[in-house]
Amino acid sequence: MPPAVSRPRIVIVGGGFAGLYAARALSRAPVDVTLIDRRNFHLFQPLLYQVATGGLSPGQIASPLRAVLARQKNVTVLLGEMVDLDADRRRVVLADGEVPYDTLVLAPGATHHYFGRDDWAPHAPGLKTIEDATGIRRRLFLAFEAAEREPDEARRRAWLTFAVVGAGATGVELAGALAEISRETLRHDFRRIDPREASILLVEAADRVLPPNPPELSAKAGAALAGLGVRILTGTRVTALDAGGLTLERGGAEERIAARTVMWAAGVRASPLGAVLRDRAGAELDRAGRVLVGPDLALPGRPEIHVLGDLAHCPDENGQPLPGIAPVAMQQGRWVAAKIRAGVEGRKPDSTFRYRDKGTMAVIGRGSAVAVLGPLRFAGYPAWLAWLFVHLMYLVEFENRLLVLLQWAWNYFTWNRGARLITGPSPFPLARGGGGEPPEP
């Protein structure tokens, strides 16, 4: 048998939901797949807020890409960072080398978006990576420690005020988890402060939480959060943000809130590789930096280059771009794999990707969630069980599914958050606190 040099070379950039599902769906195809990622693991991002709030450990929501793909012999995993593209010679340019392709699948994901205020980033970290999550965990739990040590009432109050900017799924989940931490998990842990006195603010520019969902769902989520003691500020914009707190504008009136811990869940920006595609392959970008793709997820005029997941601006039936969520990415990954396979096998591929919306969910807290599943809309305990089931089923490795379920069961019955470790550089003297920002003047 001749060596497999003549097999089509499929290069996938990004081992998130889109890229990993594309690679897996190519398992039986007569192609050579190279999966390139900057990290050596697939991250189950929907549970990242659990790491940020001490409920799970990073290893419980991440699976080594090589382990997931070890038995799939037509895949080579490459730890590498794509920095450029040579579209005419069909080569992905890495920081340290080049990788030739016949077909390219780009799914590098997204990063935080501060809407032109990148100076806010050090004071209001977003939640996209393991390092983001352990950094937020550090800030959260150091804030309670600093409050315990702080004799001044006003300063203590600032340490015990937590603001989450953005009330999409991540913001709602963070705010709900924070409420549980302060009301239950830490209840008996301190001697000078009462963690239950912590203020948790959820700031949202739209007129309701979970804005893309049906209004009745937003109402249920809002009521559940309010029941946990979260102060919901809708129709509210952030106009200033620094180490000492934030300024909110609502109906023309401004309010300054002293808060030492602010988390950013307000927006994402597409990967900078979008600009590379624009410059090197003539791609068109939308205002959020996403790449406009055709109905077959390929670049217009470049049928060998596909863009998937958070980087893709892929319209739904109403012309609205599909949201940057895991189900969209998974379906796109599988669809592109089927298209590639059909082409290789000489069949006529499907020409149009269609997203099948199976529903949306957000978890509020222990035994509390909201869900839209087809025609069903439900909240509370049944929604929470549905949320738990769906998320556990999608965790890639069997190991994670089982042990995360057990961890969850344990946490549920005990209000435990045993992974609330403060790691990283020395925080002393403690008043410097959270994230290495300068002390309050």
Next chain:
Amino acid sequence: MPPAVSRPRIVIVGGGFAGLYAARALSRAPVDVTLIDRRNFHLFQPLLYQVATGGLSPGQIASPLRAVLARQKNVTVLLGEMVDLDADRRRVVLADGEVPYDTLVLAPGATHHYFGRDDWAPHAPGLKTIEDATGIRRRLFLAFEAAEREPDEARRRAWLTFAVVGAGATGVELAGALAEISRETLRHDFRRIDPREASILLVEAADRVLPPNPPELSAKAGAALAGLGVRILTGTRVTALDAGGLTLERGGAEERIAARTVMWAAGVRASPLGAVLRDRAGAELDRAGRVLVGPDLALPGRPEIHVLGDLAHCPDENGQPLPGIAPVAMQQGRWVAAKIRAGVEGRKPDSTFRYRDKGTMAVIGRGSAVAVLGPLRFAGYPAWLAWLFVHLMYLVEFENRLLVLLQWAWNYFTWNRGARLITGPSPFPLARGGGGEPPEP
């Protein structure tokens, strides 16, 4: 009832085995305990090598101190760093404040010791903290990634050569885990390299591995390691160490070994607080920086200051200092608590701490360990089960015991090390590799 101002104030510095067990043993005593630690968690150090080798996550071997002590109302936990001592005014000086005491229990632990070659530290990290463990994990798994990307044979060999300096329990455990990783866990993960070709060196200056144990045990451990493919170099000293490798001297002959990953398990140095005790309270230190204590674990002439654990030079019946291991620290913690309680309750305390040696164990790998338990000496599977049982029983929180056991069972049957995440700063370009050291010239 008057406020409890007249209750004796017991200040414990350090939440390791000695400090935490002392605090817990004081639960029913009519005293006010303040436990000060720089970290917000108790770390189960005997399993730290499992984090360094991707078998367990940090959250699985660490328990928040506040959670462990939440229900013990006579304990206040303080996140703080002791920087000085005012022995005459009986105050512990923190980076940001002072804490008065009537009785002081100092158990701050130990750090790495490079025997005057601190310049080796960046190239050969030790294993004492969570950050050490995730840093070593990063180096280990990045080395395999760099080898996969390296076209040059000699450089690839250097990436696939791992040296562990020091064959005490930690060194033996690291070398054994490394052998399993390369022979089994990563077996199917790469396409260009065969991880089974990795060289694992265990370097020891004494004439056998596990030197403080009976020779027959060392022999069994050595045979088990050799069976896993570890190259054991006893009677061997390190004379040079840099980013590219190390120079070994054995019987007068020197050998240079190109190894990009070196781990240091050769020695510990007592906490710098020993010097504070010498300068502020007239303590005498041994050559390793440990504080000479009396038979009651107190400083001679300062009966209110106790030193426990790795910082204490506490002689056994033969005049040899007790080793810096968890059982010694736990027994000292409990003994000091009993002494304090007797004093407070007006009883005559026991005047002499005696260590009850219940045995020593070291694990080699999957189903393989060596153990001395009283008159029994055994190896192989029974020793491994004994090791597993003892270690799980000592994990402080019930949660950890159960889930770590399950994780272990899973890892055992699947050779899994699902926590092998490469986290931290960007490693690109990859040839820079391991730990941010400069590239090989």
